[in-house]
Amino acid sequence: MSFQEKNIVATLTNFSIILAFYLFRIFQMVQTDTFTSTNLFRLWGIVALLAVIGTIVVTIFTHIVGGIVHKVKTNEDPDIKDIQDERDQMIELKGTKLAYTFSSIGVALAMLTFVLGQSALVMFALIIFFGVLANIVADLWRLNLYRKGF
Amino acid sequence: MTTSRIRNNIRTLRFHHGEMTQQQLAEKVGVTRQTIIAMEQDKYSPSLELAFRIAQVFKVPLEEVFSYQPEEPST
Numbered sequence: 133m134s135f136q137e138k139n140i141v142a143t144l145t146n147f148s149i150i151l152a153f154y155l156f157r158i159f160q161m162v163q164t165d166t167f168t169s170t171n172l173f174r175l176w177g178i179v180a181l182l183a184v185i186g187t188i189v190v191t192i193f194t195h196i197v198g199g200i201v202h203k204v205k206t207n208e209d210p211d212i213k214d215i216q217d218e219r220d221q222m223i224e225l226k227g228t229k230l231a232y233t234f235s236s237i238g239v240a241l242a243m244l245t246f247v248l249g250q251s252a253l254v255m256f257a258l259i260i261f262f263g264v265l266a267n268i269v270a271d272l273w274r275l276n277l278y279r280k281g282f
Numbered sequence: 283m284t285t286s287r288i289r290n291n292i293r294t295l296r297f298h299h300g301e302m303t304q305q306q307l308a309e310k311v312g313v314t315r316q317t318i319i320a321m322e323q324d325k326y327s328p329s330l331e332l333a334f335r336i337a338q339v340f341k342v343p344l345e346e347v348f349s350y351q352p353e354e355p356s357t
Contacts, residue, residue: 217312218328282325
């Protein structure tokens with residue numbers, strides 16, 4: 133598994149945990165009748181922070197661990213410039229394109245629930261749900277491209 | 283498995299150039315070893331610039347490294 137694949141797996145794990153946490157908190161709020169705008173927007177803040185900080189931490193951690201493993205295996209210093217080449221950039225772009233498409237569809241679906249009579253809170257809850265899910269789908273697609281080619 | 287219609291002789295050319303390793307070729311053309319592996323397995327079509335760099339390493343014309351397999355017309 134290449135460095136990029138390891139990084140994707142790490143990010144995928146991070147976003148899966150965030151999604152699980154988000155769904156758990158939403159269901160908890162619904163069950164305890166605390167599904168209010170204040171609680172929902174606080175949860176938005178937590179999810180956004182976890183996504184940003186988690187991604188940074190996971191990337192740094194993968195770099196460090198990857199570098200140590202490379203040094204132990206080959207007894208050579210890892211070459212940072214070789215970490216991402218044109219194929220990696222192409223795969224990243226394809227993943228990003230899919231993430232944008234998926235999240236756009238998600239936002240449209242969320243707005244549709246509002247049009248069909250659901251509360252605005254449901255729409256906002258769905259928007260962030262699809263946002264996080266889009267990242268997971270994009271990472272899975274990137275992994276697929278690494279494995280099967282394109 | 284998704285394969286490209288662009289075929290290449292990179293593996294053969296490496297063999298004829300002193301059994302050059304994938305890592306050595308990757309370093310000479312400035313990509314990762316995984317990209318060389320993907321190209322050899324026809325899982326990735328390189329950019330034109332990378333294709334020229336590979337041909338330059340082996341000191342052969344581009345068409346000796348890469349060839350295009352047109353899609354078979356459906357009957």
